[in-house]
Amino acid sequence: MKAIGFKTSLPISDADSFIEFETERPAPKGRDLLVKVAAVSVNPVDFKIRQNSAKGQVLDVPKVIGWDAVGIVEAVGDEVSLFKAGDEVYYAGDLNRAGSNAEYQLVDERIVGKKPKKLSIEEAAAMPLTALTAWEILFDRIRINEKDKGKTILIIGGAGGVGSIAIQMAKKVAGLVVIATASRPETEEWCREQGADYVFNHKDLVNEMHEAGFQSVDFILDFVDLNQYWDIITELIKPQGHIASITGSATPVALDKLKSKSVSFSWELMYTRSIFQTEDMIEQHHILNEVARLLDDGVLKNTLKTTLSGLSAENFKKAHQQLENNTTIGKVVIKF
Numbered sequence: 001m002k003a004i005g006f007k008t009s010l011p012i013s014d015a016d017s018f019i020e021f022e023t024e025r026p027a028p029k030g031r032d033l034l035v036k037v038a039a040v041s042v043n044p045v046d047f048k049i050r051q052n053s054a055k056g057q058v059l060d061v062p063k064v065i066g067w068d069a070v071g072i073v074e075a076v077g078d079e080v081s082l083f084k085a086g087d088e089v090y091y092a093g094d095l096n097r098a099g100s101n102a103e104y105q106l107v108d109e110r111i112v113g114k115k116p117k118k119l120s121i122e123e124a125a126a127m128p129l130t131a132l133t134a135w136e137i138l139f140d141r142i143r144i145n146e147k148d149k150g151k152t153i154l155i156i157g158g159a160g161g162v163g164s165i166a167i168q169m170a171k172k173v174a175g176l177v178v179i180a181t182a183s184r185p186e187t188e189e190w191c192r193e194q195g196a197d198y199v200f201n202h203k204d205l206v207n208e209m210h211e212a213g214f215q216s217v218d219f220i221l222d223f224v225d226l227n228q229y230w231d232i233i234t235e236l237i238k239p240q241g242h243i244a245s246i247t248g249s250a251t252p253v254a255l256d257k258l259k260s261k262s263v264s265f266s267w268e269l270m271y272t273r274s275i276f277q278t279e280d281m282i283e284q285h286h287i288l289n290e291v292a293r294l295l296d297d298g299v300l301k302n303t304l305k306t307t308l309s310g311l312s313a314e315n316f317k318k319a320h321q322q323l324e325n326n327t328t329i330g331k332v333v334i335k336f
Helices: 044-052 121-125 128-141 161-173 185-194 202-211 226-236 283-296 313-324
Strands: 002-005 019-022 032-042 069-076 088-091 104-108 112-114 152-156 177-181 198-200 217-222 237-245 264-267 304-309 331-335
Touching: 032 088, 032 121, 032 313, 044 313, 069 104, 069 121, 088 283, 112 283, 121 304, 121 331, 128 161, 128 264, 128 283, 152 161, 152 226, 161 177, 161 185, 177 202, 185 198, 198 202, 202 226, 217 226, 226 237, 304 313, 313 331
Parallel strands: 152 177, 152 217, 177 198, 217 237, 237 264, 304 331
Antiparallel strands: 002 019, 032 069, 032 104, 032 331, 069 088, 088 112
8 A cells, every 4th residue: 555654754845754655554453444544634743743753763664644534444353343344434543553644544443433424525534633632622621511601711722723623612512602812814714713702812812801801711722832821821710710731841830820729720632542542442432423413413614724635745745834834724634
């Protein structure tokens, strides 16, 4: 089968930052599905792993990344019970395994959902990773429920992949008052299209929120840079509120700033369930099926913005370049 990968971590401008190669098609065992991949989307995790996973070394076998895919089940392992050959599926995969930037991929059925029926292949490919991340951060980490309807949430980084679907879920599923940040006219418009009630510029966030009558908010999601916004976040969060972040931190986070307000803090990593094979790993199957239902019912809408055609090193270079420039709105998809 054809695959796209890399043997060393190089700048995306380098000719060998991605290479095309042939490799053996894998065979499914146990709970694995063999999926013939039809389209993938590209996420910041892709370029971060490309930049760092093979620094200062040359791998014997090219590393295949990619953690968003739509395809058709080609074959199943002997323990599979949720899917059969011919099923259309979508999923975000597992960091510990070969990624989706190839003609075929193995993936555990417990982290796979049925593709939304009303979405095109490329529209569906835009959704799994970001939808899982947004759903988990809202409903598994913060544990927002019926009693929270009408409360306020601030989403820092509303126009990105996760922010775009998190706005929709917070507004249309959780029933929250949604405040998003954006710094350009086109990103502000995009956030409003996703359902944000208010959009403020992150460069003057505190003042703009205060001028609009918001002294504090119940929940804050960080999708940009926790260290950069930590002082602002801790100022704006309500007493007994909840902060959650997907961005990580290279330095210790000053959690003592939350003590006087009794504020809760959570990390979210969408891969936790698959990395650690948690007891509730199958929850991602259920989440993806619920998201598919919400997409088919029109409650949620896809966040596809850009489509490239063809399984080629050149297309992955283009997609990574766009993400690394940090100006991406919505999702970038490569259709095979």
